Amino acid sequence: MKRLLIVLFALLFCIPVFASGGKNTTDKEQTADLSGVKEISTSVRTVTAPIIIDRPVRLTEYRKRLTREYAFRHYGEEFTEIVPQAVIVHWTESPEADGVYEYFYKEARADGTLNVCSQFLVDRDGTIFRLTPETMLDRHAIGYNWCAIGIENVGGVDRKEDLTPEQLQADVLLIRYLWEKYPTVRYVWGHYQQKSAEKSGLYKESVSGYYHAKVDPGPKFMKALQKNLKDTGLLFFKP
Numbered sequence: 001m002k003r004l005l006i007v008l009f010a011l012l013f014c015i016p017v018f019a020s021g022g023k024n025t026t027d028k029e030q031t032a033d034l035s036g037v038k039e040i041s042t043s044v045r046t047v048t049a050p051i052i053i054d055r056p057v058r059l060t061e062y063r064k065r066l067t068r069e070y071a072f073r074h075y076g077e078e079f080t081e082i083v084p085q086a087v088i089v090h091w092t093e094s095p096e097a098d099g100v101y102e103y104f105y106k107e108a109r110a111d112g113t114l115n116v117c118s119q120f121l122v123d124r125d126g127t128i129f130r131l132t133p134e135t136m137l138d139r140h141a142i143g144y145n146w147c148a149i150g151i152e153n154v155g156g157v158d159r160k161e162d163l164t165p166e167q168l169q170a171d172v173l174l175i176r177y178l179w180e181k182y183p184t185v186r187y188v189w190g191h192y193q194q195k196s197a198e199k200s201g202l203y204k205e206s207v208s209g210y211y212h213a214k215v216d217p218g219p220k221f222m223k224a225l226q227k228n229l230k231d232t233g234l235l236f237f238k239p
């Protein structure tokens with residue numbers, strides 16, 4: 001990068017000097033170009049992406065239509081893309097990634113509405129799968145799907161707080177990556193913290209009484225996440 005900038009500077013300075021006989025023109029060109037370089041160098045963001053394996057669910061026109069319908073019913077307007085402002089952490093209450101993937105795979109639930117799904121699925125060994133595009137509206141958290149990216153962690157069978165150190169590490173890297181990539185992301189909470197999360201002002205739901213109490217992914221995991229992401233300034237709720 002440094003080398004590239006040096007070459008860029010050299011080009012900006014040298015070529016006009018060699019190519020142009022008029023000093024005034026050269027000065028003018030240099031000034032204009034230099035400000036451009038400054039702008040570029042400060043606007044570049046370093047995004048450290050963990051290894052993410054794309055394993056998409058059925059991303060069809062049918063899924064898009066169901067997504068628009070879901071958005072209209074629950075948020076009052078049709079859309080399929082979100083501006084992420086929060087990351088919501090889940091567990092799957094099941095022991096294997098394959099089963100979860102199959103469950104999320106199809107477009108519709110039995111009642112013909114949009115199937116549940118999250119953007120990411122983290123296996124017991126810390127492998128990160130991306131199931132849908134990161135900014136696609138996915139149905140994983142009532143009231144927040146319009147603004148939240150979901151991370152599912154395989155585990156939590158019988159509500160046991162059994163997520164692994166590898167999953168913790170993967171979630172930390174993944175959330176850090178999302179925070180770096182999307183400056184609009186300010187919050188992280190566990191699904192069980194959905195009531196406290198209303199303090200964020202992000203809760204939005206048109207269907208009255210639509211609510212399910214949750215326990216995932218447990219306070220132990222959320223405490224550990226908060227500790228490992230302290231330097232980011234991301235906002236958490238009391239575990």
Ligand SMILES: [Zn+2]
Nearest residue numbers: 090091191216
């Ligand atoms: Zn959940």
